[in-house]
């Protein structure tokens with residue numbers, strides 16, 4: 333076994349079992365024989381298609397942040413909430429911890445994620461490493477679990493239903509932009525970006 | 538020789554950030570054998586290499602216990618105050634679920650109940666069980682325990698649901714003259730519970746499930 337070059341090996345992150353890598357074809361999912369965790373999955377998306385998805389996600393993200401999410405009407409009075417309006421409201425109501433959490437998981441981390449994925453893919457299309465490749469890939473690894481836009485969409489739905497008891501509530505375009513964003517995130521979640529470590533040459537562009 | 542060799546059997550180590558496989562500097566047969574306190578870094582991404590996440594048991598226990606201590610006030614204290622001309626109402630997580638149920642959205646009530654109550658409880662139970670059984674090195678139900686860990690990792694962050702609901706309602710109703718929604722301290726404790734349980738499950742090393750006594754046979 334010591335003759336096998338290390339880059340032909342892969343280790344299951346969940347149980348430390350060592351495997352020889354095999355070439356995956358469309359639709360293949362390699363699973364760990366010991367713990368059943370997914371080792372690697374083949375995804376049919378080309379890097380160009382992924383880049384197009386990231387750009388769409390960015391446009392949706394901007395709109396989800398500019399447009400109001402929900403509007404509430406009572407006796408002719410109307411209030412709209414945007415994401416930042418929500419973050420600021422929590423800060424002013426002395427729930428600063430919540431305000432910071434929301435800003436991080438709903439704005440800053442998704443933003444960092446989209447910008448760095450877009451940047452990395454832009455260069456990966458021609459098999460190159462983008463400037464800043466290593467720090468960005470490491471950052472993506474740590475930011476990964478901390479983006480919560482999809483939870484926010486469900487939260488908005490619950491908030492609408494709760495508020496509807498007392499007020500006229502209108503779902504605004506912002507929430508739809510968020511819903512589309514959520515769909516795009518789901519597509520992205522199935523793509524293991526760590527394959528970029530192998531697919532791009534070591535030398536930075 | 539096992540049919541499924543583990544990294545330590547082959548003298549290799551996997552980077553937990555970029556997954557590169559390299560020869561294990563902590564292995565005794567390695568030419569520049571690294572000592573106990575030494576730091577070895579991944580040749581590809583520069584992250585520190587560990588055979589197992591550092592101090593996984595003590596850190597994970599500490600975070601889990603801290604999370605549980607936050608979870609008690611999160612449930613007992615109200616998370617939101619709704620006030621209108623004729624009444625003031627303080628909602629806890631549970632009363633919010635009941636309200637949704639009685640106001641005609643039982644399906645959403647079930648979702649909120651799952652995210653706010655079932656998921657955190659499941660995390661405490663599963664992580665506690667994993668920590669105890671792995672520390673004992675038992676080989677009981679290993680594939681099932683591995684699966685439970687991945688489930689907890691996957692669904693954990695959905696508990697943030699109620700925190701976002703309170704935030705949105707606060708922002709919406711705030712400027713209304715006739716009524717008011719305010720966040721109350723319970724929501725802060727709940728947000729902290731979610732963050733701490735997420736950290737607790739991240740610091741637990743699932744490879745410990747498989748380590749047990751027979752590892753070095």
Ligand SMILES: [Zn+2]
Pocket residue numbers: 344345346347348349364365366367368369
């Ligand atoms: Zn495995």
Ligand SMILES: [Zn+2]
Pocket residue numbers: 552553554555556557579580581582583584
């Ligand atoms: Zn690495």
